[in-house]
Amino acid sequence: MKGGLVSETGAVLHSERRPTPRAEGPDAVVAAIRDFISHLATAGDGTPEGVGLAVPGLVSETAASYAANLGWRDVPASDFTTLDVPVLLGHDVRTGGLAESVFGAGRGISDFLFLPIGTGIAGAMIIEGAPYGGSSGWGGEIGHVPVFPDGEQCACGQLGCLETYASAASVGRRYSLRAGLEGVRAEQVVSSDDPIAIEVWDEAVEALSLALATYTLLLDPSLIVLGGGLSEAGPALFDPVRTRLVKRLTFRDAPPLVPAALGVDAGMLGAALLGWRAAGRPDLGPDWSTDVRSAPSVS
Ligand SMILES: [Zn+2]
Structure with a gap:
């Protein structure tokens, strides 16, 4: 907490x-x-x-x-x-998406996707300036969008979910399994150039670009904000996902992909x-600083 x-x-x-x-x-x-x-x-x-x-x-x-x-x-x-x-x-x-929307990477943007990629994957769909939860509150569960028909079984019970291929936990788990190792972490997979790492990472990138193409075609966001632990991979994540997203979308532009703030x-x-x-102060936030890491902290 x-x-x-x-x-x-x-x-x-x-x-x-x-x-x-x-x-x-x-x-x-x-x-x-x-x-x-x-x-x-x-x-x-x-x-x-x-x-x-x-x-x-x-x-x-x-x-x-x-x-x-x-x-x-x-x-x-x-x-x-x-x-x-x-x-x-x-x-x-x-x-988290609300904060990114009010004064973070999505400041001033009315329609965007905030996608933290960590142990799991879930999205905050910012639609017309506010996070959208859908009719029952399950809106934004993009981690459980099936990307590979009849793919690997997800912890949720479905087959081929985005999260099974592209969460940080899944990238580490899938590499470890294929390489016959234990507990390899996603960051190690991303920075490794052995054939198994390249294959596992390629599948993660493919899964992400598929899910983001679907989101883009359905909701027409003007921006996609990637966050969470895996986004720390920087260009190793953003460049290939951006390239494939652009290639996948034939008749429209791909929205820019940017890191969370x-x-x-x-x-x-x-x-x-x-x-x-x-407290009755809905107007606060737009002028807040994104430079919060210097705040005093006891951990
Ligand atoms: Zn699932």
């Missing part, structure tokens, strides 16, 4: 990480979040005006409806804090925007 106390000018006054006590059950995680928020609140001069949280799974502004990996079912927003202030919840990836802080800063929105 990562939390911070963020001022109305976007200054991160204090930020901190804590482990998620997942093994202790769903209620223990909620209790740990309550403690964490109370602790963060003491880092400022007074009581915060609002609280925002970015949480995984199926989420509305007022409840964490379902999170498979945390065991949550219908946890109301008010359960997450004992502070007497308004609270807003957001989906983790869409909240807020890194691992996107979720926390998006949650801060939600906190200020909860």
